[in-house]
Amino acid sequence: DSGVTQTPKHLITATGQRVTLRCSPRSGDLSVYWYQQSLDQGLQFLIQYYNGEERAKGNILERFSAQQFPDLHSELNLSSLELGDSALYFCASSVGTDGNTEAFFGQGTRLTVV
């Protein structure tokens, strides 16, 4: 158990809909990262938050947005969903943004868009 909790584990929704994925980081971790893994591909970095502020952005679509709340949990919002958005979405957390620290990953949310 990495200490990072993601809910829900599975989500099936229709095209055009909007969903929210939730992540609770490890206790004490201030940084949260979101990654997308499609079809057994590598993990694509989406976005990073540190202590409530956006710190880095990857190839995140405009239809996607995220935020980190004062209690440090994070939500990834996906809207106007398309079939191609079906993927595993992972959240990871780490203590900070600097230093040689590894990120710890949650078990992921499997999103299926039908």
Place this chain on the structure above:
Amino acid sequence: DQQVKQNSPSLSVQEGRISILNCDYTNSMFDYFLWYKKYPAEGPTFLISISSIKDKNEDGRFTVFLNKSAKHLSLHIVPSQPGDSAVYFCAARNSGGYNKLIFGAGTRLAVHP
């Protein structure tokens, strides 16, 4: 633009032998490299890391080698065990990149008894 490449999608090794997983990168600004292991239906689990100031880091059966001039790193598992069967991801961090990790596509390792 794939900055981290794992060119072997799969590797099959006999139990007890050495497994060597390779990773190449293109960005000379990467200063920290990590290997993650992933089992089906689970999130990636950190395995071992290496700073760009080192060329080798060892942790039990796992050793990571870094060749900066060739922009290449490898993970050696000796001896390989059936429980090592998983997908292995190489990841790299850009200095000043807020610890954002760039991942390779992964190599699926199968260790046969």
